Amino acid sequence: MKAVSIALPALFIVGALALSSVFIVDEREKVLVLQFGQVKAVKEEPGLGFKIPLIQDVVRYDGRILGLPTQPLEVTPLDDRRLVVDAFARWRIVDLVNFRESVGADGVRAAQVRLERILNAAIREVLGGVPSQRVLSEDRTSLMNLIRDQARREALSLGVDVIDVRLTRTDLPEQNLSATYSRMRAEREREAADEIARGGEAAQRVRASADRTVVELTSQARKEAEVIRGEADGQRNAIYAEAFGRDPEFFAFTRSLTSYERALKGGNSSIVMQPDSVFFDYLRSEKAPE
Secondary structure, eight states, X not given: OHHHHHHHHHHHHHHHHHHHTEEEEOTTEEEEEEETTEEEEEEOSSEEEEOOTTTEEEEEEEOSOEEEEOOOEEEOOTTOOOEEEEEEEEEEEOOHHHHHHHHGGGTHHHHHHHHHHHHHHHHHHHHTTSOHHHHTSTTHHHHHHHHHHHHHHHHGGGTEEXXXXXXXXXXXXXXXXXXXXXXXXXXXXXXXXXXXXXXHHHHHHHHHHHXXXXXXXXXXXXXXHHHHHHHHXXXXXXXXXXXXXXXXXHHHHHHHHHHHHHHSOSTTOOOXXXXXXXXXXXXXXXXXXX
16 A cells, blocks of 8 residues: 555656657747756757756747737938838748847847837838839838848847848838928929910011011012012003003003003092193094094
């Protein structure tokens, strides 16, 4: 009876020690076996693991890809337009021993604090070397890659790999929005005024060119008309001269008609002369005067 009373506690103690020497590694975890704070074993594959009871401890870390949203960060690009930037990083533990030695017992929480400092430094350095317009343009992707590469190099000292970095928000600080909008409005108004001025100058040049063209075309047309009129007058005079040379009586008759027309022109004209005046020769005789 006495032997049984001794054996049962001993078996219980042996069973407890045996159970405490076995641990299970989940497929989502990575495990360190520590002995008095020193790393004695690393187990990253899922399955059973063994440790020395009461002496060694098991520390578990999340082996999956983790996310880290950063706090809003104010940066100053090259053009001194301050921006408020939010970023989101994806990272994972790649070196358990280095990770444990770097961040200590606080694990992931301490790693995220240090990783956020690394990210903030990389964001300030990369975005501080370019103008704000580039941050808001299609170059944003290349800038995020530069931030990721720089943060990755720094984070490797923690046993962490930075997989990706995204800028989730890029805005102006609230206190600068009104001033920035006013400056942008003034710039747009100045550009509009410049465009209006250039348009006015162009319109004036077009109008001046059109007026000059009108004057040139009118002068040319008037010149050609005078030439044509002179040629017509010459031809008319030649015809008259030929006709008058062939028939002197017809010439005298025509000249008398021209005199009548000029003398009687006007509704209030009055002529006082002798009835036997030569002026009336063609009006009072059927035949032309000798």
